[in-house]
Amino acid sequence: MNAVIIGGGIIGLSSAYYLQKRGWQITLLDKTDLSDNCSYGNLGMIVPSHFVPMASPGMVAQGIRWMLNRKSPFYVKPSLNSDLIRWGLKFIKTSTVTNVERAATPLMNLNLYSKSLYEELCKTPGFDFGMENKGILMYYKTARFEAEERHLAGKAKRMGLDAEPLTKQQVQALEPETELDILGAVHYRCDAHLYPDKLIAQLIQSLEASGVSIVRNTEVKKMVSEKGVIKKLITQNGEYKADLVVIAGGAMLPQLTRMANINIPLMPGKGYSFTYKNPTHTLNIPAILCEARVAITPMNGYMRYGGTMEIAPVNKSINLNRVQGIVQSVPRYFPGIRLAMPAKHEIWYGFRPCSPDGLPYLGRTNKIKNLIVAGGHAMMGLSLGAASGKIVADLANDEKPQVNIDVFEPERFGN
Numbered sequence: 001m002n003a004v005i006i007g008g009g010i011i012g013l014s015s016a017y018y019l020q021k022r023g024w025q026i027t028l029l030d031k032t033d034l035s036d037n038c039s040y041g042n043l044g045m046i047v048p049s050h051f052v053p054m055a056s057p058g059m060v061a062q063g064i065r066w067m068l069n070r071k072s073p074f075y076v077k078p079s080l081n082s083d084l085i086r087w088g089l090k091f092i093k094t095s096t097v098t099n100v101e102r103a104a105t106p107l108m109n110l111n112l113y114s115k116s117l118y119e120e121l122c123k124t125p126g127f128d129f130g131m132e133n134k135g136i137l138m139y140y141k142t143a144r145f146e147a148e149e150r151h152l153a154g155k156a157k158r159m160g161l162d163a164e165p166l167t168k169q170q171v172q173a174l175e176p177e178t179e180l181d182i183l184g185a186v187h188y189r190c191d192a193h194l195y196p197d198k199l200i201a202q203l204i205q206s207l208e209a210s211g212v213s214i215v216r217n218t219e220v221k222k223m224v225s226e227k228g229v230i231k232k233l234i235t236q237n238g239e240y241k242a243d244l245v246v247i248a249g250g251a252m253l254p255q256l257t258r259m260a261n262i263n264i265p266l267m268p269g270k271g272y273s274f275t276y277k278n279p280t281h282t283l284n285i286p287a288i289l290c291e292a293r294v295a296i297t298p299m300n301g302y303m304r305y306g307g308t309m310e311i312a313p314v315n316k317s318i319n320l321n322r323v324q325g326i327v328q329s330v331p332r333y334f335p336g337i338r339l340a341m342p343a344k345h346e347i348w349y350g351f352r353p354c355s356p357d358g359l360p361y362l363g364r365t366n367k368i369k370n371l372i373v374a375g376g377h378a379m380m381g382l383s384l385g386a387a388s389g390k391i392v393a394d395l396a397n398d399e400k401p402q403v404n405i406d407v408f409e410p411e412r413f414g415n
């Protein structure tokens with residue numbers, strides 16, 4: 001049996017990895033040379049702690065407040081773009097307690113499953129991507145965020161996660177070299193981190209060594225379907241036929257599924273990161289600065305800082321105000337860490353594939369028999385990558401995945 005996978009980010013590569021292990025002949029098509037996509041410059045956090053989807057109560061009001069601030073971490077670019085308007089209306093509708101409750105356990109289970117698969121993968125010859133199980137510290141400076149984070153930590157504990165609210169003194173014991181200006185932090189010991197650039201490069205290397213055909217600079221432009229089956233994919237470099245098609249196109253997911261007459265609402269959520277290769281200061285444990293929504297990860301001696309979420313169609317501009325927002329937020333928590341503003345060419349950006357309810361799309365579709373959709377993982381794609389790939393392979397073999405994926409159904413918003 002042969003499969004064509006569209007997209008060589010973490011989701012497409014993981015799908016290729018687990019499918020080829022099950023004996024599938026794989027061709028992976030990507031429109032780029034695979035030297036960059038959203039799966040490279042991210043913060044590398046593996047996050048069972050992130051069981052609350054972005055579409056949650058309070059997010060709409062908070063989002064509107066943030067839109068008034070040029071340096072804020074969240075921004076919806078006002079526009080008459082019809083995809084954005086439809087997405088926004090669905091986002092508002094799904095930002096409810098019900099959405100959070102139905103999502104929490106499936107998201108946590110998918111993240112835990114993925115973490116266990118990464119733990120297995122990092123012991124496999126050819127893989128060494130700096131995975132560390134030190135958890136993540138969620139830092140807060142204000143009473144409001146302390147209350148929210150402690151409440152969430154309580155919920156996490158009841159769900160079985162290893163989460164501990166810490167006083168400033170307890171945090172100081174974990175980061176003795178770092179001056180702190182915080183109220184406290186929650187330590188999610190259940191979380192982990194890795195170096196995504198290495199993981200992606202090693203997956204590509206391993207796949208090519210095991211005979212997977214990775215075809216670069218080849219954009220899928222059209223799909224020809226007959227009687228509910230995709231018969232061929234048309235690219236500028238020729239046509240491809242397959243028993244199974246996996247769409248893993250990241251932020252371009254809707255453009256691809258539309259070629260198969262399937263409507264999947266999704267918007268790109270642009271984020272920035274920059275990496276200091278000779279940092280003057282290193283943290284021991286990855287950090288999320290709650291009020292600022294900034295993430296910091298130590299990676300193999302490097303330090304990577306990142307954040308912001310700009311919901312807007314794909315565009316290549318760099319908004320220096322938001323990057324400055326990241327830079328300026330750091331000394332508010334760590335007075336001893338004064339970052340130099342990175343030069344434009346040192347700023348990486350990627351487009352998170354954001355669904356309106358904050359949940360991935362993962363599964364077969366009703367309309368097309370030989371299609372699996374895998375995407376829309378928003379701020380958790382790296383974390384959920386291994387499990388998503390494994391589940392694609394299970395579905396391809398008509399086997400039941402180890403975790404329940406009902407809430408991730410790709411056609412849940414209808415056509």
Ligand SMILES: Cc1cc2nc3c(=O)[nH]c(=O)nc-3n(C[C@H](O)[C@H](O)[C@H](O)COP(=O)(O)OP(=O)(O)OC[C@H]3O[C@@H](n4cnc5c(N)ncnc54)[C@H](O)[C@@H]3O)c2cc1C
Binds near residue numbers: 248250251307381382
């Ligand atoms: C600043 C930032 C920090 C982040 N931090 C984290 C984190 O700490 N932990 C975490 O879990 N996640 C994090 N994320 C999110 C994570 O990076 C994404 O969810 C993930 O990379 C998405 O992977 P993907 O494979 O779906 O998409 P991508 O990596 O974007 O890959 C999609 C691929 O599809 C290809 N493609 C698209 N259309 C076509 C076509 N027509 N034909 C051929 N190829 C096509 C593209 O070229 C691309 O290579 C972060 C994101 C950002 C921006």
